[in-house]
Amino acid sequence: xxxxxxxxxxxxxxxxxxxxxxxxxxxxxxxxxxxxxxxxxxxxxxxxxxxxxxxxxxxxxxxxxxxxxxxxxxxxxxxxxxxxxxxxxxxxxxxxxxxxxxxxxxxxxxxxxxxxxxxxxxxxxxxxxxxxxxxxxxxxxxxxxxxxxxxxxxxxxxxxxxxxxxxxxxxxxxxxxxxxxxxxxxxxxxxxxxxxxxxxxxxxxxxxxxxxxxxxxxxxxxxxxxxxxxxxxxxxxxxxxxxxxxxxxxxxxxxxxxxxxxxxxxxxxxxxxxxxxxxxxxxxxxxxxxxxxxxxxxxxx
Numbered sequence: 001x002x003x004x005x006x007x008x009x010x011x012x013x014x015x016x017x018x019x020x021x022x023x024x025x026x027x028x029x030x031x032x033x034x035x036x037x038x039x040x041x042x043x044x045x046x047x048x049x050x051x052x053x054x055x056x057x058x059x060x061x062x063x064x065x066x067x068x069x070x071x072x073x074x075x076x077x078x079x080x081x082x083x084x085x086x087x088x089x090x091x092x093x094x095x096x097x098x099x100x101x102x103x104x105x106x107x108x109x110x111x112x113x114x115x116x117x118x119x120x121x122x123x124x125x126x127x128x129x130x131x132x133x134x135x136x137x138x139x140x141x142x143x144x145x146x147x148x149x150x151x152x153x154x155x156x157x158x159x160x161x162x163x164x165x166x167x168x169x170x171x172x173x174x175x176x177x178x179x180x181x182x183x184x185x186x187x188x189x190x191x192x193x194x195x196x197x198x199x200x201x202x203x204x205x206x207x208x209x210x211x212x213x214x215x216x217x218x219x220x221x222x223x224x225x226x227x228x229x230x231x232x233x234x235x236x237x238x239x240x241x242x243x244x245x246x247x248x249x250x251x252x253x254x255x256x257x258x259x260x261x262x263x264x265x266x267x268x269x270x271x272x273x274x275x276x277x278x279x280x281x282x283x284x285x286x287x288x289x290x291x292x293x294x295x296x297x298x299x300x301x
Contacts (some may be wrong), residue, residue: 004110005035008102008174009085012093013075015043018052020221021093025058033102036060040093041079043069071191072170080185088180092171094221096125104216105174108162116179116208117168117200120216123155131155132220135165135212139197141253142260144245146197149212165212167200172218182206187247193233194240201248231280238288246297 010028014021021040028038038061042049048065055061070078076090087106091097105118122133134150146166150159168175173196183202186195200210245257266289273282 005033006086006106007084008033008036008087008089008106009080009083010036010038010089010091011041011076011079011083012038012091013041013043013072013079014045014049014053014093015069016045016047017093018045018047018049021049022053024091024093024095024097025053025061027096028058030099031097031102032099033106034059036089036102037084038062039064039079039083041075042066043071043075071188073186073190073192073195074188077185077188080180086177088175088177090170090173090175091218092220095172096219096221098217098219101216101218104213108211108213109174109176112209112211114207114209115211116176116203116206117210118174118213118216119165119169119211120172120213120218121150121155121159122169122171122218122220125219125221128219129155131159132222133169133171134159134214135163136167136169138166139244139248141249142256143265144241144257144261160214162212162214164209166204166210167197168203168210170196171220179203179206179208183208190240190243191236192240193236194244198244198247231278231284234281235284235288238285239291240288242289242292243295243297246292 012021012024025038038058040053040055040061040063042063042065044066050063053063055063064079064082066075066078080088089102089105101120105120108115108118121131124130124132131150131153133148137147137149139146183199183206185199187198190198203210242261245254249257269285270282273279273285
């Protein structure tokens with residue numbers, strides 16, 4: 001990096017998880033990189049996180065409290081607007097960083113100016129030898145689904161080669177300011193889920209490269225914010241899957257996706273929820289579909 005240490009703004013959201021966020025902050029004490037600030041953006045938690053999180057105990061850390069829950073997209077955008085860094089590191093509060101993480105995430109930017117976003121290898125905190133993310137495969141233009149490279153595979157070094165990937169992971173992504181200036185930020189219409197895919201699509205269209213840095217590692221305590229069986233997850237996944245396709249596919253691909261979703265996804269999902277007695281999930285699945293029938297998709301946010 002030629003002794004360059006630009007200011008990095010580390011942005012993490014907190015919503016009723018002050019002890020988890022505190023663990024994240026404790027892990028940042030071991031960062032070897034020194035020129036950074038941390039913005040803990042609280043999304044209107046029920047109790048004051050300041051009773052647990054004491055920013056003055058951590059290097060250049062601020063606790064910012066929003067009067068409302070802006071969601072993942074809006075909350076991170078709110079933090080970005082208050083950040084001072086040349087680079088923005090968006091990171092989940094339910095992660096723990098490794099000491100050389102910032103150095104390794106910044107390094108690719110100085111090798112190739114076309115790189116706009118860099119993501120680390122993400123591994124499961126509870127199973128540190130198992131990979132969660134080593135890049136994304138391309139979004140299927142007909143189903144609106146993708147897959148994660150290396151997910152749930154034991155790390156045997158099979159994904160130790162860095163390179164371009166199809167989308168950034170919202171859990172941990174370093175973004176240079178030039179990207180934000182040219183493409184904007186997260187689309188707030190999504191609120192939660194698929195927002196990093198929509199932003200990634202705009203970033204790639206603008207000519208930037210999204211890079212997977214195989215030598216950078218972060219550990220993720222997955223699904224602590226929204227439980228895996230939480231009906232809210234069903235609603236936003238359904239709603240935003242359709243919304244993403246509406247915003248990012250041409251007419252032909254959107255038509256095929258609509259036929260696939262109507263003829264396969266809908267009946268299969270209804271049968272599955274009924275068989276499991278998951279009536280709340282079924283209700284929110286249908287609500288996610290209904291939302292798209294009456295909402296415009298053309299807003300950039």
